[in-house]
Every structure is written in structure tokens, then in C-alpha cells.
Amino acid sequence: MTTKLEAALAHADAHINDSLERLKTLVSIKSISTDPAYAGEVRKAAEWLVADLKTLGFDASVRPTTGHPMVVAHDGDAGPHVLFYAHYDVQPVDPLNLWHTDPFIATPITGDDGEVRIHGRGTSDDKGQLLTFVEACRAWKAVNGPLPLKVTLFFEGEEESGSPSLRPFLAEAKAELGAAEIALVCDTDLWNRDTPSIVTSLRGLVGEEVEITCASHDLHSGMFGNAARNPIQVLAEIIASLRNPDGSVAVEGFYDDVAELPADIAALWKRLPYDEAAFMAGAGLTTPAGEKGRSVLEQTRSRPTCEINGITGGYTGDGFKTVIPAKASAKISFRLVSGMDPVKIRAAFRKHVTDRLPPDATVTFKEHGGSPAVSVPTDGIHLKQAAAALKDEWGNEAALIGSGGSIPVAGEFKKILGLDTLLIGFALDDDRIHSPNEKYDLRSYHKGIRSWLRIIAALAA
Amino acid sequence: MTTKLEAALAHADAHINDSLERLKTLVSIKSISTDPAYAGEVRKAAEWLVADLKTLGFDASVRPTTGHPMVVAHDGDAGPHVLFYAHYDVQPVDPLNLWHTDPFIATPITGDDGEVRIHGRGTSDDKGQLLTFVEACRAWKAVNGPLPLKVTLFFEGEEESGSPSLRPFLAEAKAELGAAEIALVCDTDLWNRDTPSIVTSLRGLVGEEVEITCASHDLHSGMFGNAARNPIQVLAEIIASLRNPDGSVAVEGFYDDVAELPADIAALWKRLPYDEAAFMAGAGLTTPAGEKGRSVLEQTRSRPTCEINGITGGYTGDGFKTVIPAKASAKISFRLVSGMDPVKIRAAFRKHVTDRLPPDATVTFKEHGGSPAVSVPTDGIHLKQAAAALKDEWGNEAALIGSGGSIPVAGEFKKILGLDTLLIGFALDDDRIHSPNEKYDLRSYHKGIRSWLRIIAALAA
Numbered sequence: 001m002t003t004k005l006e007a008a009l010a011h012a013d014a015h016i017n018d019s020l021e022r023l024k025t026l027v028s029i030k031s032i033s034t035d036p037a038y039a040g041e042v043r044k045a046a047e048w049l050v051a052d053l054k055t056l057g058f059d060a061s062v063r064p065t066t067g068h069p070m071v072v073a074h075d076g077d078a079g080p081h082v083l084f085y086a087h088y089d090v091q092p093v094d095p096l097n098l099w100h101t102d103p104f105i106a107t108p109i110t111g112d113d114g115e116v117r118i119h120g121r122g123t124s125d126d127k128g129q130l131l132t133f134v135e136a137c138r139a140w141k142a143v144n145g146p147l148p149l150k151v152t153l154f155f156e157g158e159e160e161s162g163s164p165s166l167r168p169f170l171a172e173a174k175a176e177l178g179a180a181e182i183a184l185v186c187d188t189d190l191w192n193r194d195t196p197s198i199v200t201s202l203r204g205l206v207g208e209e210v211e212i213t214c215a216s217h218d219l220h221s222g223m224f225g226n227a228a229r230n231p232i233q234v235l236a237e238i239i240a241s242l243r244n245p246d247g248s249v250a251v252e253g254f255y256d257d258v259a260e261l262p263a264d265i266a267a268l269w270k271r272l273p274y275d276e277a278a279f280m281a282g283a284g285l286t287t288p289a290g291e292k293g294r295s296v297l298e299q300t301r302s303r304p305t306c307e308i309n310g311i312t313g314g315y316t317g318d319g320f321k322t323v324i325p326a327k328a329s330a331k332i333s334f335r336l337v338s339g340m341d342p343v344k345i346r347a348a349f350r351k352h353v354t355d356r357l358p359p360d361a362t363v364t365f366k367e368h369g370g371s372p373a374v375s376v377p378t379d380g381i382h383l384k385q386a387a388a389a390l391k392d393e394w395g396n397e398a399a400l401i402g403s404g405g406s407i408p409v410a411g412e413f414k415k416i417l418g419l420d421t422l423l424i425g426f427a428l429d430d431d432r433i434h435s436p437n438e439k440y441d442l443r444s445y446h447k448g449i450r451s452w453l454r455i456i457a458a459l460a461a
Numbered sequence: 462m463t464t465k466l467e468a469a470l471a472h473a474d475a476h477i478n479d480s481l482e483r484l485k486t487l488v489s490i491k492s493i494s495t496d497p498a499y500a501g502e503v504r505k506a507a508e509w510l511v512a513d514l515k516t517l518g519f520d521a522s523v524r525p526t527t528g529h530p531m532v533v534a535h536d537g538d539a540g541p542h543v544l545f546y547a548h549y550d551v552q553p554v555d556p557l558n559l560w561h562t563d564p565f566i567a568t569p570i571t572g573d574d575g576e577v578r579i580h581g582r583g584t585s586d587d588k589g590q591l592l593t594f595v596e597a598c599r600a601w602k603a604v605n606g607p608l609p610l611k612v613t614l615f616f617e618g619e620e621e622s623g624s625p626s627l628r629p630f631l632a633e634a635k636a637e638l639g640a641a642e643i644a645l646v647c648d649t650d651l652w653n654r655d656t657p658s659i660v661t662s663l664r665g666l667v668g669e670e671v672e673i674t675c676a677s678h679d680l681h682s683g684m685f686g687n688a689a690r691n692p693i694q695v696l697a698e699i700i701a702s703l704r705n706p707d708g709s710v711a712v713e714g715f716y717d718d719v720a721e722l723p724a725d726i727a728a729l730w731k732r733l734p735y736d737e738a739a740f741m742a743g744a745g746l747t748t749p750a751g752e753k754g755r756s757v758l759e760q761t762r763s764r765p766t767c768e769i770n771g772i773t774g775g776y777t778g779d780g781f782k783t784v785i786p787a788k789a790s791a792k793i794s795f796r797l798v799s800g801m802d803p804v805k806i807r808a809a810f811r812k813h814v815t816d817r818l819p820p821d822a823t824v825t826f827k828e829h830g831g832s833p834a835v836s837v838p839t840d841g842i843h844l845k846q847a848a849a850a851l852k853d854e855w856g857n858e859a860a861l862i863g864s865g866g867s868i869p870v871a872g873e874f875k876k877i878l879g880l881d882t883l884l885i886g887f888a889l890d891d892d893r894i895h896s897p898n899e900k901y902d903l904r905s906y907h908k909g910i911r912s913w914l915r916i917i918a919a920l921a922a
Contacts, residue, residue: 034780091782098678161780189684203683207781216745217559218896221768222664222866223650225796226751226760228744232769232791236700243694283689284677284787287820290687299687307682308693309784314771315792319495319622320668320829321552322794322867323770323895326745330693331776333783335686359748368781405683406783434784435679 004144005457012139012449019135019449020108020118020442022052026088026127027106027120033068033089034161042068042157045088049155056138058153063173065165068157072173075137079149079460083180083419085409086130086187087159090122091434098436108442116442123440125433129186129425130155132448139453148460152180156409159187162207162369163408170416178417182382184455187407188425190444191399192273196390196451198383199423201375201402202410203304204336206346207368210235210353211329214361218314219324229360231328232313238356239330242306246292249306249334251352257339261302269297272399282430300404305335306349331368335406342370371408376421382459386422389454393447426451465605466918473600473910480596480910481569481579481903483513487549487588488567488581494529494550495622503529503618506549510616517599519614524634526626529618533634536598540610540921544641544880546870547591547648548620551583552895559897569903577903584901586894590647590886591616593909600914609921613641617870620648623668623830624869631877639878643843645916648868649886651905652860653734657851657912659844659859660884662836664765665797666867667807668829671696671814672790675822679775680785690821692789693774699817700791703767707753710767710795712813718800722763730758733860743891761865766796792829796867803831832869837882843920847883850915854908887912 012019031045032038046062046069053060053073060073068089093103101107106120118128133153140147154177158165170177191197214229244250261269276296280286290299299305313328315321334345350365357363376383378400390398403423410421426448432438473480492506493499507523507530514521514534521534529550554564562568567581579589594614601608615638619626631638652658675690705711722730737757741747751760760766774789776782795806811826818824837844839861851859864884871882887909893899 034782035778092776092778094776094778160782205683205783207783209781214746217893217898219744220866220895221766221770221794222666222796222864223761223890223894224744225768225865226755226764226766227741227749227757228746229748229750230769232772233700233704236697236769236772239694239697240701280688283680283685285675285689285821287690288688289690289819289821294687296688300684303687305682305687307686307783307785308691308697308775309682309782310775310777310786311693311697311789312773312777314769315553315555316771316773317496317553317555320670320792320794321495321621321770321895322666322668322768324768325771328772331781333682333781335683358750360746360750403683404686405681429684432678433684434681434782437678 005453007143008140008453009450011143012135012453015139016446019131019445023118023123023128023131023445024106026131027122028104030104031089031157032092033158035092039068042089046071046157049088053134053153056141063169065169067165070157070169071153071155072176073153074151076147076150081150081152081180082459083152083154083177083183084133085154085156085183085185086133087126087156088130089157089160090125090127091160093121095436100437117439118442118445119437119439121438124427124431124438126159126187128440128445129427129448132426132445133186133452135449136452136456139449140456147456149456152177166409166412167416170412174417178419180419183413183419183421185407185410185421185423186425188403188405188423189427189429190425191401193428194394195273195396195399196394196424197399197401198387199376199403200378200400201338202373202407202423203404204340204342204371204373205406205408206334206336206342206349206370208332208346208349209329209366209368210332211327211364212361213327215324215326218326221322221324224324228324229358230324231361232325234358234361235311235313235328235330238353239308241356242352247290249304251306251348253348254304254345257341258304258337259339261298269401272401279429301402302337304337304340307333309333335404336373338373338375340373342372346370371406371411374411374414376410376423380420383422385458385461386424386455389458390424390451393451393454424451424455466914468604469601469914470911472604473596473914476600477907480592480906484579484584484589484592484906485567487592488583489565491565492550492618493553494619496553500529503550507532507618510549514595514614517602524630526630528626531618531630532614532616533637534614535612537608537611542611542613542641543920544613544615544638544644545594546615546617546644546646547594548587548617549591550618550621551586551588552621554582556897561898578900579903579906580898580900582899585888585892585899587620587648589901589906590888590909593887593906594647594913596910597913597917600910601917608917610917613638627870627873628877631873635878639880641880644874644880644882646868646871646882646884647886649864649866649884650888650890651886652862654889655855656734656857657855657859659848659861660837660864661839661861662799662863663834663868663871663884664865665801665803665832665834666869667795667797667803667810667831669793669807669810670790670827670829671793672788672825673822674788676785676787679787682783682785685785689785690819691785692822693786695819695822696772696774696789696791699814700769702817708751710765712767712809714809715765715806718802719765719798720800722759730862733862740890762863763798765798765801768794770794796865797834799834799836801834803833807831832867832872835872835875837871837884841881844883846919846922847885847916850919851885851912854912854915885912885916
């Protein structure tokens with residue numbers, strides 16, 4: 001196996017430019033899942049993946065859903081069976097004027113530090129990460145023939161828009177996908193540039209859209225100002241009320257089911273190389289907001305939060321309009337940690353808002369996804385094999401750490417397919433995912449491919 | 462003079478449908494001054510007015526400025542000299558989906574009460590009001606030949622976008638426009654359907670755009686949530702802080718220069734027929750917001766206010782995006798009453814915001830117009846003549862009352878041209894100016910034309 005692995009690694013190294021060309025092609029397809037205008041592009045990305053996988057000998061197909069399609073592909077007929085998941089859809093690119101390069105032209109740029117960064121929407125989240133595994137399979141097969149284990153690929157096209165078709169699809173394809181013994185998900189970060197990571201917990205998510213209505217129509221502020229209830233003012237007061245003076249979330253009962261980090265895990269986290277100031281500086285910030293007395297690591301990975309993701313109301317164009325609008329709305333999300341019930345948190349939030357409505361203000365809520373936090377057991381054989389393989393590639397031990405993000409698919413794999421998940425990814429904190437100028441280091445892409453080759457070999461051993 | 466007036470009134474009555482056709486034409490020109498995309502339409506409206514006025518024998522011309530053009534026209538060579546002002550630009554029409562008719566097709570609709578209402582952007586504010594005076598001149602000249610007084614018409618195309626060219630233009634055209642002895646402005650309301658009004662005070666306006674910046678770029682809320690300062694949260698907390706629990710404005714020193722209404726004026730206002738509940742119900746509201754213990758009439762006409770006119774930040778499209786935006790911004794305006802200094806209020810507001818910035822939040826301010834409140838003396842001969850003419854037309858005494866709106870031109874006429882202004886208009890509370898489904902009652906239009914005929918005759922007497 002070692003010889004085969006060495007040969008595959010050498011092939012991957014020699015053909016990294018070809019791997020980069022394929023990433024460029026995938027990035028050029030504008031698969032923005034949340035915007036219905038791009039539905040054709042999402043489908044095109046699925047079809048491109050299927051066509052490419054067929055050239056590798058995968059039994060690949062586009063699977064329709066009531067939303068965007070899934071891609072499923074099988075290969076290999078001996079050894080353990082793994083289910084690899086990633087998503088091929090991306091976030092919207094606005095505000096477009098803040099991008100330094102075309103978001104849909106993956107553009108390698110060499111930094112002053114000599115690092116090559118591939119700029120473009122989805123280079124990191126998640127097209128680049130998706131292709132690390134595909135390119136690993138390609139390299140293995142190119143030099144060794146058949147894969148040393150059974151591989152089922154499962155690519156989603158709705159991850160960035162709440163995964164509405166995921167549950168029904170998993171239920172329907174349970175026999176086909178649940179035949180694997182472990183799931184691999186590539187949608188997470190390295191611990192740092194030199195330290196790999198296996199994510200052992202993920203925060204859950206509750207998304208809410210809140211619309212406040214006061215008057216029956218927009219009013220002139222000179223005629224009605226003062227006397228007419230202003231929905232922007234009402235919404236601002238409600239948002240302001242969501243945090244206590246100490247930075248904690250003020251929704252009643254929000255922390256009721258939140259446990260402190262176990263002492264041994266907290267000790268482990270303390271030993272990890274982590275530069276709080278550098279993390280903040282990467283975002284142009286100096287001073288942690290949020291819960292006073294909690295470290296940034298805790299706040300972003302083991303504590304729940306409430307964030308305002310968007311707000312709009314009244315006149316927002318150029319110039320000025322002295323209007324009192326009839327409506328104002330906000331998109332608000334909660335990240336949940338282990339133990340918190342999304343249904344309970346959503347209800348508590350809605351009560352918090354409703355309790356604060358002044359006369360003449362009404363509210364409507366719209367649900368945008370809800371999923372609990374997920375924990376992954378840290379004592380399985382697959383995790384040990386993968387951790388060893390990652391150490392071989394990176395030199396440093398893999399960090400076993402909670403992630404602040406929400407990857408609901410890991411919870412669904414456990415619930416519907418009965419599978420545990422290893423969350424292994426090669427992104428970095430500063431990849432600007434979901435933002436203008438998203439990038440993926442060429443080093444992440446290249447060593448990501450090499451990491452999967454080592455993990456494939458380790459799991460097949 | 463009485464015979465000439467009767468003849469002109471009869472002509473106006475007989476040709477009201479022709480007057481309506483001209484309003485339709487003017488409304489069809491999309492003269493939205495705040496949006497640069499409509500600059501050509503604004504110019505087209507100016508040119509249409511000039512062409513129409515030339516057919517009446519006016520010496521009319523489009524006057525260029527560094528912004529949108531002015532229209533100036535002269536006619537008459539005997540009698541007192543009046544300067545009539547109105548504006549031909551209009552507010553934007555968004556949100557377009559809330560309009561029941563095309564905003565740029567003036568559409569008469571007969572209500573269940575038998576009243577004919579002309580729907581369309583600018584029918585009331587201010588194209589319909591502008592044309593009441595032009596149509597009065599037309600009727601007079603059609604039956605009597607020369608006007609009985611010297612008339613200078615002055616129409617602005619930037620009233621809805623902060624009047625950036627007004628001051629320099631008035632300074633430049635001071636000799637030409639300041640030759641009048643009184644200014645007439647038609648941009649205000651009737652007291653009610655049956656009671657005319659002459660506005661004796663106008664609130665001033667301070668417009669501010671506030672942009673809060675935290676991170677250097679948009680962040681992923683799963684990676685940075687809690688620890689990264691959220692500019693929407695910061696902006697919401699600042700907006701919430703602008704009002705005290707008793708509904709008063711919380712900016713320091715805001716009420717320092719605000720006087721209580723003089724007892725005699727307060728007594729006069731109390732006698733006016735005014736249904737507070739009906740006024741609120743016209744906006745779909747039941748309960749006055751704002752300063753506790755102040756009547757709606759006071760709050761909207763003799764008290765200053767602070768209103769949030771627009772807010773935007775983060776993702777506001779369809780679906781959901783778990784972003785912590787780098788920036789959030791709001792448009793905020795203050796209505797000022799007599800005694801308040803716009804410069805002082807703007808500075809106090811900026812200090813209020815700056816004092817409340819948490820770490821990592823910075824602010825930029827953009828000025829959108831500033832003008833003090835204006836008071837008109839109530840003992841002049843022209844006011845007495847106009848009030849008598851209005852009583853002849855409407856049957857009821859004209860209400861001499863403060864307006865909640867801001868018409869900076871009256872202040873500029875006084876300051877630059879040395880002219881007092883009579884503010885006489887025929888709009889109604891429920892005209893939905895600045896809103897979808899703006900309308901102007903045909904009765905307002907028709908009796909407005911008749912009112913000006915009577916005022917012209919009275920001033921010339």
C-alpha cells in the first residue's frame with residue numbers, strides 16, 4: 001500500500017496544475033443556490049461533476065429533487081465503504097464592487113509571503129474542498145487502477161440555502177448511501193496553516209426573518225413624524241434588546257441547556273497554538289465583542305450566539321427620502337451548542353420579539369432552517385486512522401476541536417443513515433468564505449488532495 | 462374686477478377636463494430628482510412647462526444650474542408683483558409593487574363617497590398644486606386678456622432632493638425674482654376637505670446618513686459570531702438610544718431652544734375642527750407614538766422629531782446568508798421648530814452617535830440638507846387679502862396653522878430675496894405623498910384653480 005500511496009502522491013504533485021484547471025472550470029459555473037435566477041447554473045454544475053466523474057469510471061448521476069439536484073457516484077468494489085460529502089453550490093457574491101477579481105474566474109494570486117491564493121466564489125466553500133477528494137481519487141486511479149476501498153460520493157446543491165431537500169433525499173436513498181460505514185465531510189478548516197484538524201462538534205443553527213409592520217402604507221415624515229410608530233425604530237429597539245450589557249444573549253432561557261466545556265477538553269483547547277489577537281486582526285478587529293469573560297475560542301466554538309445577518313427598511317437608495325416606512329425587516333440567526341433545542345430557541349426568540357411590540361406594531365416571522373448542534377465521538381478507529389494519516393502529511397498532530405459553523409448534514413447522516421462523520425477540511429480562517437474576495441490557498445488545495453490520498457490508504461489498510 | 466373674476470371662474474369650470482389632461486401629461490414625465498438615472502426626465506418636465514407657458518404668452522425659459530434646471534417665467538405689466546413658487550420634481554416610486562395604478566399615468570378613480578381622486582406620483586406633491594396656479598392664469602387670460610398683476614413663476618426641479626442649487630440660483634437671480642413684493646408657495650395642505658389653510662410656520666430639517674463599519678470585510682457568522690462586533694447590532698443600539706422611554710428625543714440639548722406654543726395660538730389650534738383618531742386611522746394606526754402628554758397636532762406641527770427614514774445592512778435578498786456584514790447604514794432626519802439651529806442639532810446628533818461607538822466600530826456621516834424652521838408674520842395685508850379670497854371660495858375661514866413639513870424655500874426667500882411668503886395649498890392629509898398610491902382630489906385641483914383666481918383678483922384689487 002505504501003508504494004501505491006507514494007506513486008499516487010507523486011502523480012498528484014505532478015498534475016497539480018491540471019487539478020487547478022478543473023477547479024477553475026467548476027468555479028466558473030455560477031451555482032448560487034439561494035437565488036432562483038441561478039437555478040440553471042446550479043444544475044449545470046451538477047452535470048459537469050457527473051460528466052467529469054464518469055471519465056474517472058465512477059457510476060455517477062444527477063439526482064433530481066424538488067429543489068436543486070444532488071450528485072451521487074459510486075466506485076470501488078473491495079475494502080471498507082466510505083461516503084464522501086461536499087457541496088457544489090455557493091453563496092451570492094454581492095456586494096460585487098468589493099471584489100478585486102471576477103468572483104467566477106478562479107484567479108491565483110501570489111502574495112508578498114510567496115503563498116499562492118486562488119481567489120473566487122466557492123474556491124474554499126466548498127468547490128475547492130469538494131475537488132480535493134475527487135482529485136485524490138483521480139490520482140490514485142491514474143497510477144494504481146481500482147480504488148482500495150468502496151467510495152460513494154454525495155454532493156449537495158442546496159447547502160447554502162438551508163438544504164430543504166436533504167432530509168427527504170437521505171430518507172429515499174437510505175439503502176444506497178447508508179451502506180457505507182463512515183461518512184467523510186470536507187467543509188471545515190485547518191487548525192492553522194501547519195496543523196490539520198478533525199472537527200468533533202458543530203454548532204446548530206436557527207434562522208429567522210422578522211418583519212415589523214406599523215402603518216398601512218409609507219408615510220411622509222413631515223406630516224406624521226413623532227405621532228406615527230416607526231417600524232425601523234421598533235425593530236432597532238428589539239435588536240438592541242437581544243444582548244445584555246455584559247454581551248450575553250438576552251432571550252429568556254437561552255443558556256438553560258448550555259453546558260460548560262468539560263475540563264479535559266478545555267485543557268486540550270488551551271494547549272492548542274491559538275493567537276486570539278491574530279484571529280481578530282484577520283477580520284480587521286482588535287477587541288472581542290460578545291460574552292464578557294469568555295475567550296474568543298470559546299465564544300466562536302463552544303458558546304451559542306445571536307447574529308443580525310441583514311436588515312432593511314425605508315428608503316435605501318441614493319439621496320434621501322423623508323419617509324416613515326410601513327415595514328422594516330431583519331434576518332437573524334442563532335448558533336446553537338450541544339443540548340440546545342432549535343424548536344425551543346425559535347419559540348423563545350419569537351416570544352422575546354412579540355413581548356416587546358408597542359401599540360400599532362405587528363410582526364411576522366419566516367423560518368429559515370433549524371438544526372441542533374452535532375457531536376462526533378472521538379474514540380472510533382476511523383478517526384484514529386485519519387488522524388494518523390493527517391499527521392503523516394502535515395507533521396503536526398490533528399487538532400480535535402469544536403467548530404463554530406453549522407454543518408447540519410453530519411446530524412442528518414447520524415439520524416437518518418446511522419453514520420458517524422469525520423469532518424476534515426483544509427480551509428483557513430482568512431479564506432473570506434461568504435464574503436467578497438473569497439480565496440483558497442493553493443497549499444490547502446494541494447495538501448488537501450495529498451491528505452485524502454493518505455486517508456484513503458489508511459482507511460483501506 | 463368682480464365681473465372679470467366671475468368670467469374667469471366660469472371658464473375654469475367649463476375647461477376643468479382640459480386642465481386635467483395637462484396634469485396627466487406632466488405626471489407622465491418621470492421627473493424623479495433624487496435618482497441620477499432620471500435626470501433627462503427632470504429636464505423634459507422643465508422644457509414641457511416652458512413650452513406650455515409660452516403658449517400662454519409668458520416670457521418663459523429653462524435656467525440651467527449645476528444640478529437640475531429651474532423654470533422662470535414672467536407675465537403682466539401692471540399691478541402688484543407676485544412670485545409664485547412650486548416644484549416639478551417628484552419622489553421615487555418604490556416599492557412599485559404596492560401601487561394599484563401606474564404611478565406615471567394620472568388616473569382619476571371615483572370613490573364610494575363619490576369623490577374623484579387623481580392617482581399618480583406628483584399629482585399632489587407637487588405637480589397638481591403647481592398647475593392650480595398655471596391653470597388660474599390660463600383661465601384669466603383666456604377671458605380677460607392681460608393678468609391684473611405682475612406674475613413671476615419660479616419652478617424648482619430639486620425640491621425632493623435637498624435643493625442643492627436653490628441658494629446659488631436665488632443669489633444669482635436676486636434682482637429678477639426679488640422684484641416681487643410677496644411670494645406665494647403652493648406645496649401645503651387644506652386644513653380639511655372644507656377648510657382652507659395658510660401655513661404660518663414650517664419645520665426645519667436636518668438629514669443625516671450614518672454608516673457604521675466594524676470588520677474589514679463581511680465575515681461568516683459561524684466562524685466569527687459572538688466575537689466579531691456586528692455593525693447592525695451597533696446601529697440598532699444607537700437608533701434605540703435616540704428615544705427616551707417617554708418617547709422624547711434623547712439627543713442631548715435637543716429641546717434646549719424649543720419654546721412652548723404661545724397661549725393664544727394654542728387656544729386657536731384647540732378650536733380647529735380636528736379628529737385625532739381619524740388622522741391616525743388614515744395611516745392605519747390607533748395609538749400616537751412619540752412624546753407622551755403631547756397632542757398629535759402638537760407632535761406633528763409644533764414639536765421637533767427624529768425619524769429613521771431608511772436602514773440597510775448585510776444580506777437583504779431572498780433566502781438567507783449567515784453573514785456578519787462589515788457595514789450597516791441608516792438615513793435619519795430631524796424636523797426642527799422655530800429657535801432650533803440645524804448646525805447645532807447636527808453636531809449634537811453626531812456626538813450622540815460617536816459617544817456610543819463600542820470598540821472596533823467607526824462611523825462616517827453624510828449630510829443630506831439642513832434648514833431652520835420658518836415663521837410667517839400673520840398681520841400683513843397680502844395675508845388678509847388672500848384669507849378673504851379663500852373664505853369666498855370655501856365658505857369657511859382659513860386656518861392659520863403651523864405645518865409639520867419642511868419647505869426651506871420660504872426661509873431662503875426671506876433671507877436672500879427679502880420676501881415674505883404665503884403658503885397656500887390644497888392637498889389633503891390622506892394624499893399619500895411620498896408613498897405608493899399618491900393621489901390628489903379632483904376637488905382640490907378644481908377649487909385650487911378657483912382659489913388662485915380669487916386670490917389674484919384680491920391681490921390686484
